[in-house]
Amino acid sequence: MTSTSFSSIQTQLSQAIPTNNHAPMKEGQVIHGTIKKLFPNQTAEVQIGNQKIIAKLETPLKAGDAHFFQVTKSAPEVQLKVVSGPLAKGNSIAQQAQQLLQVMNLNKSLEMQTVIQFFLKEQLPISKELLVQAEQLIKQIPPNVTMKSALEAIQKLMELKLPLTTQLFETVMSGKSTNGLQTFIENFKQILQQEATISPGIKNNLLQSLKKVAEPFSLPVAGSLLGKQVETIQNQQAPLSTRLPALQTLKESFILPVQSSLTNPTPPSGKPALPNSAGELITQLIHSTPGEKGAAVELLRNWISMQPLLSNGQKDQVLSQLKEVQPLQLNNINNALLKVFAEQSQLAIFSKDANGLTPKEHLVSLLGKGPTMDMVAQTLRQMTSMSKNTTNITVSQDVLQAEQAVMAQLDGKAFEHAMKEVLKSLGFSYEAKLGSNSEEIRQIALQLKPQLVELLQNHSISAPLRDGAELLLGRMNGLQILSSENGPQHQLLMQVPLEFLGKKMDATLEWNGRMKEDGKIDSDFARIMFYLQLDALKETVVDMQVQNRVVSISLFNHDPRLEEIAKIFKESLKEGLSSVGYKLSGVFVKTFEENHLSSSIKLKTPQPDVLGVDIRI
Structure with a gap:
């Protein structure tokens, strides 16, 4: 890029x-x-x-x-x-x-x-x-x-x-520097792997942090894999040779209890679960007194009816277990919820409900392994680690299918997830959170930046490792220093190293904008520019300008096919913008020469009435 x-x-x-x-x-x-x-x-x-x-x-x-x-x-x-x-x-x-x-x-x-x-x-x-x-x-x-x-x-x-x-x-x-963070990260990783002057524990923690940065979709893949395996062990018609390896993997990952069997693989756990999750509602139902049972069932019924992550057909499957004319069967209700959320963990990977929870988080909560988001993540990582190290062909195929399912659903929500995960793993702004509670500080300590700061306090590390750590830390600090605030005018610089589909890239974000009197960004006026180096289209620039919520997009590229390709997506783009209150005025395809653009583009001086947000990726 x-x-x-x-x-x-x-x-x-x-x-x-x-x-x-x-x-x-x-x-x-x-x-x-x-x-x-x-x-x-x-x-x-x-x-x-x-x-x-x-x-x-x-x-x-x-x-x-x-x-x-x-x-x-x-x-x-x-x-x-x-x-x-x-x-x-x-x-x-x-x-x-x-x-x-x-x-x-x-x-x-x-x-x-x-x-x-x-x-x-x-x-x-x-x-x-x-x-x-x-x-x-x-x-x-x-x-x-x-x-x-x-x-x-x-x-x-x-x-x-x-x-x-x-x-x-x-x-x-x-x-x-125009060099992306990927360059600094790869350099540091290579030196770290050969380093013998630090303890195995410190090295392992740093390598794990680098792995999180390099695998922003690891948890969605794990969620899809977990959904597939829960679906398999629940399917009484599936062959034993398929169900048994899935059950064994979930037990070895400590997701299912050791007493789980193919006849009753997923009994209701009754353990504490994420707030507002399916697991929490089942737990409340399990622990309710006979006098409270009716209210708990009604709460669950209403929750299912309003749950945006489920289709109407899936809602009917669960609600059929809550009919008043039949005796309440906790096992059946729990299994019905597990079934629909196992399906959605594969079909709606990046979708979230009103409380910000994805299908995989509801699924983990129903299995009794998710009282906090960090424990949900830990459970999913255990799942991934165990599945990737297996010698069973069926489980290996499930891993591959889970990765393909995630790649097939890459959209705006997916990239939002990836960027948030990478920034969290990097620990760009960990200093701002040092005054928070002790539990959060322990989580912050596992991020890359604070580990680099601690590493540089060790005077016994080799010169190459110190240089690599200083370069990487300096890169992150430099981006923060270049971010500034001048009264109502704010500026943010950020670079996000992304890795997916076997490709590595850096998303460089440069944001400049005015704040309104209420402290919020004036989103009616904006300029957003994307600078991309793509395998097929090569150098590409997307220049998006917003004025009074009217959007104009210019695409700069040398490929003559781009104009026809752009037409295919114009209507869906128009509908998407309309759904969030913007109007598309047009999409214009140009060559770089038409506007004197190149890889060393200098933006035109924006007029005062169109200032709002400037982003460059």
Whole structure:
């Protein structure tokens, strides 16, 4: 997947969105200003960039002249000292830089001249100390890093009021890198597998975290597999050679009790289950007193009738076991629920009900193994591990079918699931959760980022492993540093390494948007851009613009077949957008040359009335 510089959207938004914030003046800072008006007592109105300030001058000056000033006092009033004579009108940035180098007694190295010209052009705060620090950083950049990227990294550090240290500079440079996280993860994994200086426990935990990142669909696959095996052992017509291996796998995975048999494989567990799950309702029914039984049955009946994960036919199957004219048979009710949720764990893998639960979570809860979401996940991982290590051909075929079922259902919900799982496994923002309860902290500790932080505290690890861990951690930290908030204007940078269908890719997300007064995103206006490198279509760009909830989509590609392919999906796209309150105005297929687009695309400066959300994947 190709990726352009993260600075593209940032730069244009800073041009397009005016700000009323005045840059604070710091003592010792050198600024370029023009005298606009003179007042008594050597006070003047000075134009500095886009702002005007009233300042006390140490010497009388003439209105209209431009000078370099040094701030000698910032409060309660700004006091300025002239450090250069009047600057000739029309002086270039290079000429101004030479004059400033001379008056500040700085060396005239190529790096220093480049830095000072950049500072002047971008109107950044100038001091001798900052210029020297920036020069030293520029001298350290490797050959594969452009001067422009390095200067933008310095600018970002200054905007965030962070010190210009080598470590922070490298972190921001890593965040701006077009190399995806996949590259850093693969490099670290290879070094880790050969590392002999850390304990097997630490190595295993890190490898497990990397495995979770690489397998975002592992739990859906496990859910589909569990559904298939429950369905098999419940089917009295299936051959013994099929039912017995499935039963044995579930018992060895500790999903079914050891006393389970083919005649009664899934008795009601009565154990605590996930809130609002099918298992919880069955548990309530089991433990209800005779006086409470009627209310528990009615609650279950209503829940089934309203359950969006089940078809009408499946609802009828379960409800037929709850008819008042027949004696209540808990085994039959439990088996009916297991049957329909085992089916849906294979047919509606990524669907969720109103409480955010998928069919597999209801299925695990009915088996008595899911009082919390973490325990549901642990149960499913046990299932996957046991099934993949089996030598039984039937079970191996079930695993393959489960993987194929997941791949066949890849849609928007599936990718949402994958991205959430990967971000959770990476632990991008674990620092924000450190103040949470102890149980959540224990879960956070199993994420990749906190493990990398802990690993780097170990001084005995090898140099290659340390370098690999620092590169990976720096990449994640760099993306976080580049994410920022400026009043109502928010920016988020994120990169999600995805792996599926044997393919590896990085989804790079760049989001810029205004918040409404209630703190929510103004979704009426948006620009979303997808930069893709596809096997068949090669380089492809999808540019989606939203204005007043009217959506216009432009597809950029060199393949002449794309226009006909796009027509096939236009109606379904129109219906999908309409279902969430948007109107499709059109889908336009263009070549890159028509809009001067390429893999190094620079976004047009968005107009103020269409600002909302900018996402790049």
